[in-house]
Amino acid sequence: MRKLITNARIVSPGIDLPNAAVLIEGDRIEAVIEGTNLPASAVKIDAGGRLLMPGFIDIHSHGADGHDVCDDSIDALRHIARRKLQEGVTTWLPTTLTQPKEKLKSIAGKIAAFRAQGGLTRCPGMHVEGPFINKEKAGAQNPQFVRPPDFAEIEDLHAIVPVMILSLAPEMPGALELIDGCRSLGITCSAAHTAATAAQIHAACDAGLRHLTHYGNAMTPLHHREVGVVGAGILDERLMLELISDCIHLAPDMVKLIFKVVPIDRLMMITDSVAASWMVEGEIQLGGLEVVVKDRVARLKEGGALAGSTLLANEGFKNLVGMTGLPLHEVIKTTSWNQARSLGLEDLGKVAPGFLADLVLLNDDYSVAGTLVGGEER
Secondary structure, three states: OOOEEEEEEEEOOEEEEEEEEEEEEEOOEEEEEEEEOOOOOOEEEEEEOOEEEEOOOEEEEEOOOOEEHHHHOHHHHHHHHHHHHOOOOOEEEEEOOOOOOHHHHHHHHHHHHHHHHOOOOOOOEHHHHHHHHHHHHHHOHHHOOOOOOOOHHHHHHHHHEEEEEEOOOOOOOHHHHHHHHHHHHHEEEEEEOEOOOHHHHHHHHHOOEEEOOOOOOOOOOOOOOOHHHHHHHHOOOOOOOEEEOOOOOOOHHHHHHHHHHOOOHHEEEEEEEEEOOOOOOOEEEOOOEEEEEEEEEEEEEEOOOEEOOOOOOOHHHHHHHHOOOHHHHEEEHHHOHHHHHHHOOOOOOOOOOOOOOOOEOOOOOEEEEEEOOEEEEE
């Protein structure tokens, strides 16, 4: 059945069309139409002048609303996915924490079952954050389960469910070999929880490193005698940068600086949301560590380190628009298109003919009015 979404302001990378329409045939976009010459033989959906954009692709998210990927539960995954849809996320990578080997395998099995069930967000695979990190930069990762890089462990997980991203510390012994092995499997490696020098990051890029996880956080900072991971992220054009746009993990001035010196095609908005998202106050567990949520900021009970975020994807987009002052058709590249390009997720990230009809409708205040996955309202 053909569907026609009318009376929409269509925003997609490079375009901003007021009073336009999208024709959907099956699960794909058949046409983007300007003007009043609309086909009659389609079920019409009036967008009411709202923003119609590509659904958000959240490549780094641990949980939502009291549930965590590491709960090792299909029900938890489905609950998180439902909340993600309410944020406008149409593609999600369930993201794990530093956990024991056998538990990660069990979680991978649950993600595989969640993928097979379908009916909610798209789920191309998982994002494995840790366990091959630097204890000195563990942050809110549980140092008890940190271990040396082990390609066989990633191979085992990848055989259960596709590992789309592996976040690791590239300076650890054996990490470069692991990165090269992951490249052969099509796994994107990302530097995270790392004390690497800029030279070590460049060497890791030679081996296949392509992302920096939650850029600016749990990594060596920019210094005038050693530019560190932050500086390498600016200099090395092979790297894509994950940005948590909650105005906490990155100060607004830092976000402005990043957008000024790094091409927008290398920037990717993430939520890094944990079970505390959708909560204002309370306590949660994060990888076996106690976390306190106050005023929507999650911190470890012991030590006070930031413990992921409570950011909702639509809020992150709103924050980026406000912090950068850039046009919507530019900022939107960072919420879906860049992620899709980086991970080889074909037919996602644009409102354009031939692309999958994964769409989000936003109100003027950027709250979510509706979400479609493959042309179906979710």
